[in-house]
Amino acid sequence: MTTVAKVTDEGTDSPYALSHLDALESEAVHIFREVAGEFENPVILFSGGKDSIVMLHLALKAFAPAAIPFSLLHVDTGHNFPEVLEYRDRVVAEHGLRLHVASVQDYIDRGVLRERPDGTRNPLQTLPLTEKIQSERFDAVFGGGRRDEEKARAKERVFSLRDEFSQWDPRRQRPELWQLYNGRHAPGEHVRVFPLSNWTELDVWQYIAREDIELPGIYFAHEREVFERAGMWLTAGEWGGPKAGETVETRLVRYRTVGDMSCTGAVDSDATTLDAVITEIAASRLTERGATRADDKMSEAAMEDRKREGYF
Amino acid sequence: MSNSTAEPVKPLSTEQLSATTLLRFATAGSVDDGKSTLVGRLLHDSKSVLTDQLEAVERVSASRGADAPDLALLTDGLRAEREQGITIDVAYRYFATARRRFILADTPGHVQYTRNMVTGASTADLAVVLVDARNGVIEQTRRHAAVAALLRVPHVVLAVNKMDLVAYDETVFAKIAEEFTAYAGELGVPEITAIPISALAGDNVVEPSSNMDWYGGPTVLEHLETVPVSHDLATCHARLPVQYVIRPQTAEHPDYRGYAGQIAAGAFRVGESVTVLPSGRTSKVAGIDLLGQPVDVAWTPQSVTLLLEDDIDISRGDLIVPSGDAPATTQDVEATVCHVADTALSVGQRVLLKHTTRTVKAIVKEIPSRLTLDDLSQHPEPGRLVANDIGRVRIRTAEPLALDSYADSRRTGSFLLIDPSDGTTLAAGMAGDAFATPADEAAQAGAADDEGWDF
Numbered sequence: 001m002t003t004v005a006k007v008t009d010e011g012t013d014s015p016y017a018l019s020h021l022d023a024l025e026s027e028a029v030h031i032f033r034e035v036a037g038e039f040e041n042p043v044i045l046f047s048g049g050k051d052s053i054v055m056l057h058l059a060l061k062a063f064a065p066a067a068i069p070f071s072l073l074h075v076d077t078g079h080n081f082p083e084v085l086e087y088r089d090r091v092v093a094e095h096g097l098r099l100h101v102a103s104v105q106d107y108i109d110r111g112v113l114r115e116r117p118d119g120t121r122n123p124l125q126t127l128p129l130t131e132k133i134q135s136e137r138f139d140a141v142f143g144g145g146r147r148d149e150e151k152a153r154a155k156e157r158v159f160s161l162r163d164e165f166s167q168w169d170p171r172r173q174r175p176e177l178w179q180l181y182n183g184r185h186a187p188g189e190h191v192r193v194f195p196l197s198n199w200t201e202l203d204v205w206q207y208i209a210r211e212d213i214e215l216p217g218i219y220f221a222h223e224r225e226v227f228e229r230a231g232m233w234l235t236a237g238e239w240g241g242p243k244a245g246e247t248v249e250t251r252l253v254r255y256r257t258v259g260d261m262s263c264t265g266a267v268d269s270d271a272t273t274l275d276a277v278i279t280e281i282a283a284s285r286l287t288e289r290g291a292t293r294a295d296d297k298m299s300e301a302a303m304e305d306r307k308r309e310g311y312f
Numbered sequence: 313m314s315n316s317t318a319e320p321v322k323p324l325s326t327e328q329l330s331a332t333t334l335l336r337f338a339t340a341g342s343v344d345d346g347k348s349t350l351v352g353r354l355l356h357d358s359k360s361v362l363t364d365q366l367e368a369v370e371r372v373s374a375s376r377g378a379d380a381p382d383l384a385l386l387t388d389g390l391r392a393e394r395e396q397g398i399t400i401d402v403a404y405r406y407f408a409t410a411r412r413r414f415i416l417a418d419t420p421g422h423v424q425y426t427r428n429m430v431t432g433a434s435t436a437d438l439a440v441v442l443v444d445a446r447n448g449v450i451e452q453t454r455r456h457a458a459v460a461a462l463l464r465v466p467h468v469v470l471a472v473n474k475m476d477l478v479a480y481d482e483t484v485f486a487k488i489a490e491e492f493t494a495y496a497g498e499l500g501v502p503e504i505t506a507i508p509i510s511a512l513a514g515d516n517v518v519e520p521s522s523n524m525d526w527y528g529g530p531t532v533l534e535h536l537e538t539v540p541v542s543h544d545l546a547t548c549h550a551r552l553p554v555q556y557v558i559r560p561q562t563a564e565h566p567d568y569r570g571y572a573g574q575i576a577a578g579a580f581r582v583g584e585s586v587t588v589l590p591s592g593r594t595s596k597v598a599g600i601d602l603l604g605q606p607v608d609v610a611w612t613p614q615s616v617t618l619l620l621e622d623d624i625d626i627s628r629g630d631l632i633v634p635s636g637d638a639p640a641t642t643q644d645v646e647a648t649v650c651h652v653a654d655t656a657l658s659v660g661q662r663v664l665l666k667h668t669t670r671t672v673k674a675i676v677k678e679i680p681s682r683l684t685l686d687d688l689s690q691h692p693e694p695g696r697l698v699a700n701d702i703g704r705v706r707i708r709t710a711e712p713l714a715l716d717s718y719a720d721s722r723r724t725g726s727f728l729l730i731d732p733s734d735g736t737t738l739a740a741g742m743a744g745d746a747f748a749t750p751a752d753e754a755a756q757a758g759a760a761d762d763e764g765w766d767f
Contacts (some may be wrong), residue, residue: 020413024334027615029615030555177737
């Protein structure tokens, strides 16, 4: 990290200009500190994916040299990449954090949720998540959602009020003015907070490179046994793939997002370093979700509908 | 798939990418001025629309029987918007060029959504006001200019759209530009750039137009890329609202006590004498931590932690300022507010006032006037303000506030009024005079080589 940023561009000759990454970092830290100052029991949603890893890194910087005043919550679909779970547990131990786990598998075992015919567990995350928020009385829940991800997300506030059923109503959002975030809520309601709202996928990667943040290995090119479904490379596994007619082959791939194995696809890639990943993303003509998320393709309003129900 | 999106984009180098600055801007336009098309065109022609997004737009356009992809579909994200074909709320868009990264607050043009333009303009360094070349400056244009002036957006672009429908006629453009510049200038808008465009045909949006040789200025994108966003901080009043007190109380840091916050204006230096408001206690800056790294100087909008020489009582909501440059504290706030809630704001109403990191009880003492944005006329004593109204208010607060004039600092001169019963954000407030006068501008221009605007 530079002590004094000396950035100039054609638009300004001021030595006080901040690079866009410094500006985004400063804004995110401001958001973390606002929540720490105004809420009783915040939690960071942590999946072991790059966005939540960046969130955790920002939170650590925001409160240094003190520990972060939040615990972590992982919604465990039961179909996780083992490398990601290993990473999660290592990070939690390293920083002395408290980890809550909401388990989809528990809900299925108890008969509360039923496995979908397509094996996709992403839509099943909403109930365990919202019940955990209620039972632990979390009043602010940090998510790594970015407004560049999807059209419905582009409308999301940084502080997004959810009712006692965790529902999002896009027509009843509070206007968000200046940097004055209004986190007031009634008992039972909570606020979803998105410190990375203004970041793009490329910003996240550049920041990871600049800050030299460690990631799970699945983000870098590696050989993996995959099969093709709906135009994506899925990892073979106990969750229900491959089916008859789908052939497993070994390919050089990496992941752009981390999620449930049943619906997160890998992309062909030989990018084994951060620089190579950034070059690849800058040249990519596909969005992150378009390339790798089956669940977003279900309908034009898939994300909006799931967000309304309480999903992130 | 159209050819322009299939073209490979030359990737930017990591160096290029990290040296870019960020420009936040807002768009405003009436319903059929082509705002969505302009936004779609900016995203599309700057190669920010990726193949899968465009394919989705093409799929939906085709299913509706359209022969060309409707670029407006790139930005209308909610089910109700697609159904009604209108934009119902502010959306944020992101795109980048080699020179700069952009955050666009895409605000709806419907008159009932004035509050959304206020929302978008509150964080904008620049506002693009769209006008239909065939209609010229209309009431809605004047409203948009007034909101930009009220919110003290430093740069305003007048985009005269649909030039293709007036035969790219220079005199049409010149007349509209002149009328708008005169009106906005009177409101104290410091910098106005007028650009003749056709969002549909792509003239002067990203590429210079061959249809308007008479125009020698920048395209919309060129202007966005080069407009200055940072300022000479030497003339700003330094302000640090305390967000959170950091006290590790660990063996390694037994005595660390840091005041964390985002510098709202100006710069702070180690060794500087500072005063803490509202208590008025003074001390010296012993150290500044920039996210874990000690620095000698820090400036807006950096998030920092300040360490002071003396162990004085400071908590969230306090304001740290240079000792020689403290704002007066007051319990009587005079301000312009934009009402953003569906329930009214009335004289005598008890509210919460959120100013920087401090929230205090307050009561609306008077609503001396309501402003009509169309002609800037004042309606005396309206008694109440309803959604999208803009009015002058007098508010008495339960505790003193260290409030700057909004003209001096957008961060420390702004506030929210909140309904204490359910937390609804009622109004957006700006302390001090509503509009800058051109005379003020002239004085400021003489005092500093930059506009003196402040973030």
